Amino acid sequence: MPQRRRLARAALSTTAAAASLALATPAWASSTIGLNPAHEGRTASHFTQVCDDERFAGLPAGDDGWHFVLPGKESGNFESLTLTFDDGTAAVTVRIPDGSDAYPDFFYSIGGRAPRQIHAYLFTPAGWTLVGGSATVSGTGTKFNVSHTCAGEASTESPSPSPSPSTPESPQPSESPSTSASPSGSPSATESPVPSATESPVPSGSASPSESATAPASPSGGTGGGDLPLTGAAVTGMALTGVALIGGGAALMVLRRRRDRITFTS
Secondary structure (H helix, E strand, O other), rough: OOOHHHHHHHHHHHHHHHHHHHHHHOOOOEEEEEOOOHOEEEEEEHHEEEEHHHOOOOOOOOOEEEEEEEOOHHOOEEEEEEEEEOOOOEEEEEEEOOOOOOOEEEEEEEEEOOOOOEEEEEEEEEEEEEEEEEEEEEEEOOEEEEEEEEOOOOHHHHHHOOOOOOOOOOOOOOOOOOOOOOOOOOOOOOOOOOOOOOOEEEEEEEEOHHHHHHHOOOOOOOOOOOOOOOOOOOOOHHHHHHHHHHHHHHHHHHHHHHHHHHOOOO
């Protein structure tokens, strides 16, 4: 009898211990949840900037750091994430965890005896736009969020342009030929013809054009310099020459009229 009682007590203790362990371990099944719609179509610069997060210590220069988090205790743990980004030319799909791609990622667990894996970190090239995403979690939930980011500076370096061929300098415009000095104001012998004997005589009272053109300038009345030199023929000589021409022309006309009047008779 005592032995049977001992066996019954041992079985009862084992059953109680198994029941306690079953109650202590939550029976969570895997489920898929989506990214918070309010966080879709955003770049890293849109979210709260926490660049002093120690998990961003290994963030490469020129990259964006992303921190995703599961809200609430009912969501369980992250098992995997699938995120879609737009790099400006095409859509890029990034999975966490995935050590085969070029984008560093890792999970971060918190807690003591039962740590929870509810934080995920990802580094992408700066300037990418988060289009959408989904997460597989060991529990229930409706969405996951972007907690904070550290936006990097997109590279603005453009390929150095190839040196353009040097343009030959345009020849300097040659100086225009110097303008020759204007001809003297006095008319030449061919420009003003001398009146012939048959032209009507010029009245004796009027001066000839050459006389007015060559009249000497009156000497300056100033005290600082001498008289201006006289140029051209003397006025008196030109006047006598004109009178002689007029008289000779008149004499020729008188002789011609007398000649026309002479008649010859036989």
